[in-house]
Amino acid sequence: ETGVTQSPTHLIKTRGQQVTLRCSSQSGHNTVSWYQQALGQGPQFIFQYYREEENGRGNFPPRFSGLQFPNYSSELNVNALELDDSALYLCASSPDPGTDNQPQHFGDGTRLSIL
Amino acid sequence: GEDVEQSLFLSVREGDSSVINCTYTDSSSTYLYWYKQEPGAGLQLLTYIFSNMDMKQDQRLTVLLNKKDKHLSLRIADTQTGDSAIYFCPSGGSQGNLIFGKGTKLSVKP
Numbered sequence: 001e002t003g004v005t006q007s008p009t010h011l012i013k014t015r016g017q018q019v020t021l022r023c024s025s026q027s028g029h030n031t032v033s034w035y036q037q038a039l040g041q042g043p044q045f046i047f048q049y050y051r052e053e054e055n056g057r058g059n060f061p062p063r064f065s066g067l068q069f070p071n072y073s074s075e076l077n078v079n080a081l082e083l084d085d086s087a088l089y090l091c092a093s094s095p096d097p098g099t100d101n102q103p104q105h106f107g108d109g110t111r112l113s114i115l
Numbered sequence: 116g117e118d119v120e121q122s123l124f125l126s127v128r129e130g131d132s133s134v135i136n137c138t139y140t141d142s143s144s145t146y147l148y149w150y151k152q153e154p155g156a157g158l159q160l161l162t163y164i165f166s167n168m169d170m171k172q173d174q175r176l177t178v179l180l181n182k183k184d185k186h187l188s189l190r191i192a193d194t195q196t197g198d199s200a201i202y203f204c205p206s207g208g209s210q211g212n213l214i215f216g217k218g219t220k221l222s223v224k225p
Contacts, residue, residue: 042119106159
């Protein structure tokens with residue numbers, strides 16, 4: 001069983017640039033959620049994708065956007081990067097949307113640094 | 116306010132038991148989870164408990180749930196240096212998301 005994989009592992013960008021982070025879900029999982037984890041904090045929910053549609057969203061501005069592909073993999077795009085966007089970005093997959101069924105399985109994250 | 120409250124730090128000696136506690140403001144989650152995060156890594160699902168259970172044991176891990184008091188705990192028996200990490204007990208949000216507190220940093224001293 002292949003787990004959740006994320007790429008790249010590390011990335012350095014400057015303010016104002018755009019970034020795309022990628023996630024491959026665990027086999028058999030059709031739902032992908034993205035989280036932002038700032039240093040010393042717990043992960044914060046960005047959004048969730050199910051059947052290629054945004055299925056829920058946290059308190060993040062529209063410059064955070066995403067995609068899900070037919071193979072259930074997903075991208076997180078962030079435009080107009082700000083210094084506060086520096087964080088670990090975590091992707092999690094689950095067999096179904098919602099947390100009432102099976103737990104979410106996380107990847108190792110992408111560490112994004114904004115200079 | 117926070118949906119999940121945890122102590123920020125816990126320090127134990129190798130071989131002792133560790134108990135990490137968690138209090139929820141919202142107890143509507145069907146499942147309650149424990150995740151472990153080692154430095155520089157993602158979150159590893161340790162164990163989870165169905166909300167109508169009081170206890171679950173999984174090798175060195177014991178999860179206790181007091182639904183009335185909205186209190187969840189994780190006991191690690193015979194704590195090892197490899198157990199040093201941050202432990203999270205997220206609650207379930209209304210959008211299929213997990214709501215995390217700041218986690219408890221467990222330090223194990225040899």
